[in-house]
Amino acid sequence: MVEEKVASAPAGDRRRTVAGERSAAVRMQDVKSGEYDRMDTGIGELNRVLGGGLMRGSAVLLGGEPGIGKSTLLLQLCARAEAPGRILYVSGEESPAQIRLRADRLGCLREGLEVFSSGELERIRGVLDTVKPSLVVVDSVQTLHAEEAGAVPGTANQIKYCVQELVSWAKERQAGLFLVAHVTKEGLIAGPKAAEHLVDAVLTFEQSEAELRTLRASKNRFGSAEEVGIFRMGEKGLEEVADPSGLFLVRREGGMPAGVAVAPVHEGSRILLVEIQALSVPAKAGLTRVYSERIDSGRVARVAAVLEKHTGLRFSDQDLYVNVAGGMRLTEPGIDLALAAALYSARSDTPLPQGSALAGELSLAGELRPVRQMRRRARAARALGLDLVFGPAGGEEGEGKEWRASKDLKEALKALLGGKGRAAAGGAAGGSAGTAAGDRRGDRSSAKSS
Numbered sequence: 062m063v064e065e066k067v068a069s070a071p072a073g074d075r076r077r078t079v080a081g082e083r084s085a086a087v088r089m090q091d092v093k094s095g096e097y098d099r100m101d102t103g104i105g106e107l108n109r110v111l112g113g114g115l116m117r118g119s120a121v122l123l124g125g126e127p128g129i130g131k132s133t134l135l136l137q138l139c140a141r142a143e144a145p146g147r148i149l150y151v152s153g154e155e156s157p158a159q160i161r162l163r164a165d166r167l168g169c170l171r172e173g174l175e176v177f178s179s180g181e182l183e184r185i186r187g188v189l190d191t192v193k194p195s196l197v198v199v200d201s202v203q204t205l206h207a208e209e210a211g212a213v214p215g216t217a218n219q220i221k222y223c224v225q226e227l228v229s230w231a232k233e234r235q236a237g238l239f240l241v242a243h244v245t246k247e248g249l250i251a252g253p254k255a256a257e258h259l260v261d262a263v264l265t266f267e268q269s270e271a272e273l274r275t276l277r278a279s280k281n282r283f284g285s286a287e288e289v290g291i292f293r294m295g296e297k298g299l300e301e302v303a304d305p306s307g308l309f310l311v312r313r314e315g316g317m318p319a320g321v322a323v324a325p326v327h328e329g330s331r332i333l334l335v336e337i338q339a340l341s342v343p344a345k346a347g348l349t350r351v352y353s354e355r356i357d358s359g360r361v362a363r364v365a366a367v368l369e370k371h372t373g374l375r376f377s378d379q380d381l382y383v384n385v386a387g388g389m390r391l392t393e394p395g396i397d398l399a400l401a402a403a404l405y406s407a408r409s410d411t412p413l414p415q416g417s418a419l420a421g422e423l424s425l426a427g428e429l430r431p432v433r434q435m436r437r438r439a440r441a442a443r444a445l446g447l448d449l450v451f452g453p454a455g456g457e458e459g460e461g462k463e464w465r466a467s468k469d470l471k472e473a474l475k476a477l478l479g480g481k482g483r484a485a486a487g488g489a490a491g492g493s494a495g496t497a498a499g500d501r502r503g504d505r506s507s508a509k510s511s
Contacts, residue, residue, distance in 0.1 A: 103143060112284015120240065129268050129274065130292075137298055139198060147175060153214075156178050202242050203251065210223070220256050221255045250263070306333060319407055322336070322417075326393060334442060339384075340407050341382075349380055351365075372471065396420075401474075417447065417451065
């Protein structure tokens, strides 16, 4: 009697297509879009970022720094989600006892929530087929490994292969899937970019200050990628911030210091008021630098160059430091005018008027371009007591009544600072010109003596 080893079928052959066993094309009109309705996650800020809830059959990749609260957020999701069936929490980093301790502390126990600790894809797939959950959390993709993709977990092939298998399983059974991912020191999701292409949404969890957390989407097939969710970390886990409009403003007694400007920022469907802080100091050894973490340093350098060109203030011999109060990362174009005003105020040592807010995109020619939702920005600023709102001229409804419109940077600074702005600009420009002229005279004298 000869014993023969029967080779298992390749993983690709074991998969079923989303449409079942048939492989025929389906007419678009015959596809029932209602089969992929949304699941309420029970967390309003997460629903906001996802576009109204978790789409059934979709896969979401969540990345963030270690200890920022990714596992906490997803454990709270498992406890609150309106899932029609069972929920499975898979962890390759914690034991069931450790997960239970966290669940007790956070109050995240519920009927139908099951845990499984393993990183072996074959075992996870077996549990998925047995439990048949409607919501799955896998923490994290860097701990997954399959024999077909090699022996070492966390490699590019392992991550790509395991993510593909799990995403296929979720789409076949219309289950919601959350995958946790590690990040690099630059803040990017670790692993192959292909993993981000395979999922339907990519979310990033960021820390703004000691307790504040922001959740953003860099990719979302079923909603906007511009929404932001805001949480506060407390003793019982993550708490939603229902009205963050003035959360990032600094309350002071007295006037505004030099180098500070307030910007109404349009984030998804919200208007947030944030404070931009700037500082300029003479550069050492002739090398100038820009220090800015929450606003791209290239943008800061560009705005400083426009200011130097169109106002006469010299920034090319200054080190520039830019900060956003509360630590929120700003990317939208509408902060250009507020950033320019903060830099101008810092360089000329001229405080901006109390109760002012600025919004507008700045071109290289010094022109102010219209921004989205300018009327809503002005109203949000006024609601928080900022009555001097400055913005671009563009014919939008409310212009001239709800905000003071300007065509270019010079006109905006003149309206904002009046005579103080002109005097400061003239003094700084004159000082720069005098210094340059003195340098040229010194160079000519040195040439003659030699």
